[in-house]
Amino acid sequence: MSRPGGMVSVVDDDVSAREAMVGLVRSAGYRAVAHASAVDFLSSLGHESPSCLVLDVELPDLDGLALQAHLNAMQSPPPIVFVTGHGSIRMSVTAIKAGAVDFLTKPLDSDAFLEAIERAVSSLRPEERAPLGAAGPVEGIIGVSSLLSDLLRKVATVAATDSTVLLVGETGTGKERLARAVHDLSPRCAGPFVKVNCAAIPSGLLESELMGHERGAFTGAIAPRVGRFELANEGTIFLDEIGELPVELQPKLLRVLQEREFERVGGARTVRSNARVVAATNRDLKAMVESREFRADLYYRLNVFPVAVPALRHRRDDIPVLARHFAQVFADRIGRVIRPLSDATVDRLVSYDWPGNVRELQNVLERAVILAHDGTVDVPDECLAEGAPVGWEHSDALSDVSRAHILRVLDDTNWVIAGPSGAAARLRMKRSTLNFRMKKLGIVRPARAS
Numbered sequence: 112m113s114r115p116g117g118m119v120s121v122v123d124d125d126v127s128a129r130e131a132m133v134g135l136v137r138s139a140g141y142r143a144v145a146h147a148s149a150v151d152f153l154s155s156l157g158h159e160s161p162s163c164l165v166l167d168v169e170l171p172d173l174d175g176l177a178l179q180a181h182l183n184a185m186q187s188p189p190p191i192v193f194v195t196g197h198g199s200i201r202m203s204v205t206a207i208k209a210g211a212v213d214f215l216t217k218p219l220d221s222d223a224f225l226e227a228i229e230r231a232v233s234s235l236r237p238e239e240r241a242p243l244g245a246a247g248p249v250e251g252i253i254g255v256s257s258l259l260s261d262l263l264r265k266v267a268t269v270a271a272t273d274s275t276v277l278l279v280g281e282t283g284t285g286k287e288r289l290a291r292a293v294h295d296l297s298p299r300c301a302g303p304f305v306k307v308n309c310a311a312i313p314s315g316l317l318e319s320e321l322m323g324h325e326r327g328a329f330t331g332a333i334a335p336r337v338g339r340f341e342l343a344n345e346g347t348i349f350l351d352e353i354g355e356l357p358v359e360l361q362p363k364l365l366r367v368l369q370e371r372e373f374e375r376v377g378g379a380r381t382v383r384s385n386a387r388v389v390a391a392t393n394r395d396l397k398a399m400v401e402s403r404e405f406r407a408d409l410y411y412r413l414n415v416f417p418v419a420v421p422a423l424r425h426r427r428d429d430i431p432v433l434a435r436h437f438a439q440v441f442a443d444r445i446g447r448v449i450r451p452l453s454d455a456t457v458d459r460l461v462s463y464d465w466p467g468n469v470r471e472l473q474n475v476l477e478r479a480v481i482l483a484h485d486g487t488v489d490v491p492d493e494c495l496a497e498g499a500p501v502g503w504e505h506s507d508a509l510s511d512v513s514r515a516h517i518l519r520v521l522d523d524t525n526w527v528i529a530g531p532s533g534a535a536a537r538l539r540m541k542r543s544t545l546n547f548r549m550k551k552l553g554i555v556r557p558a559r560a561s
Contacts, residue, residue, distance in 0.1 A: 323337050
C-alpha cells in the first residue's frame with residue numbers, strides 16, 4: 112500500500128542500481144518513478160510531484176550537484192538523498208550545506224537508505240507537496256542552463272520587495288511567466304494579478320482600460336468602469352509591451368508610479384491604488400528615449416530593477432529539456448503514445464536559432480506530435496525554416512560578447528575542452544554544445560608557435 116504524499120523519484124544512469132533502489136522504495140510502501148538522467152527528470156516536472164528525490168551524483172548530462180543547485184532556485188524543491196559510488200567528504204559537505212537530507216555511498220545499506228527517505232518525506236509540509244513546474248515561480252519555466260538558474264535567482268530576489276520590475280527580452284522568451292513568478296513569490300501573492308497588453312488595446316481606449324471611466328465620460332460610456340489599476344490594488348499589475356504605450360498616456364502612468372493615484376476618465380475624484388508594477392518590453396526603451404518616443408522620466412521609473420530575459424539561442428542547453436517536455440505535453444493532450452525524441456532530432460533542434468524563442472519551439476513540437484502517426488516525432492529542416500521570419504538577423508553585439516567570453520575561458524584552460532577542469536565544465540555546458548558554439552562563432556585554436 113502506497114503512503115499518502117509519498118512519491119519518490121529515483122535518478123541514476125546505472126540500470127541495475129536504479130532498479131534496486133526503486134524496488135527498495137516500493138517495498139517500503141512508497142510510489143516510485145525512475146529516471147535515467149537529470150534531463151529526463153526535469154522534463155517530467157509538472158507531471159510528477161516527488162516527495163523525495165534520490166539522486167546519483169555522477170550523471171551523463173548534468174551532474175547531481177548541478178541539478179540540486181537548479182532545483183534550489185525553485186519554490187519548494189523536493190528534499191534530496193544523494194547516492195554515489197565515488198563520494199568524498201568535500202562533496203558530501205557541499206551537498207548537505209546546499210540542503211540535502213543525506214549523502215550515501217554505494218553499495219547501499221538498505222535500512223540507512225529507507226531511513227533517509229523517511230526523513231526526507233516527513234520533512235515536507237503539506238503545502239510544499241505541489242508539483243514542481245506546476246505551481247510557484249517556475250510555472251512553465253523549465254531548463255538546466257546556468258543562464259536560466261541565474262535568471263530565476265534574480266526573480267526570487269526582487270520578488271520579496273515592492274520594487275518596480277522591467278523585464279526586457281525578445282518575443283516568446285517567457286516574460287509573462289516571469290512576471291507571474293514575481294507576483295507568486297511576493298508578499299502580494301494572495302492579491303490579484305492583473306494583465307494588460309498595451310499593444311493589443313486601441314490607444315483611444317487604453318486610458319479607460321488602465322484608469323477606468325465614469326458614466327458619460329465619452330460616447331458609449333453608459334456605466335462607470337473600474338480600471339485595471341484599481342483591480343490590481345494590493346496585488347500586481349503586469350504592463351506587457353510597455354514600449355507601445357502612447358506618448359500622451361505616458362505622463363499619466365508616470366503619476367501613478369510616483370504618487371499611486373489617478374482620476375478615472377471623466378471623473379474628478381482621486382483614486383488611490385497600491386499596485387505593484389511589473390512591465391515588459393521587447394524594444395530598446397533607452398533608444399526610444401533618445402529618439403523622443405518614450406519619456407526619460409518614465410523610463411527611469413520603470414527601470415528600477417531591470418531583468419534581461421535571454422533568448423533561447425543563448426541557452427541551448429535548455430532546448431533538449433524543453434523539447435522533450437513539450438512533446439510529452441502535446442502527446443498527452445491528444446492521447447497519443449510517442450517514442451522519445453531521437454538524438455538526431457534533438458541535435459537539429461539545438462542547432463536551430465529559434466527567432467521565435469520558446470513559443471516557436473512549442474509550436475514546432477505541437478505540429479511534429481500531430482504528424483507523428485507512428486509514434487516517431489520528427490522535425491525536418493523545412494519545418495524549422497517555415498518558422499523563421501524573413502530578414503531575421505542575430506545581434507552582432509551579443510555574438511561578440513559570447514565569442515570573447517568563450518575565447519577567454521579557452522585561453523585560461525589552455526584550450527582543453529573536456530574533463531572536469533576543461534572549458535566546457537568552466538562554461539557549465541556540454542562539450543558538444545561548446546563545440547557547436549565554437550564552430551558557429553568561427554573559433555579555431557591558434558596554431559602553436561614552432
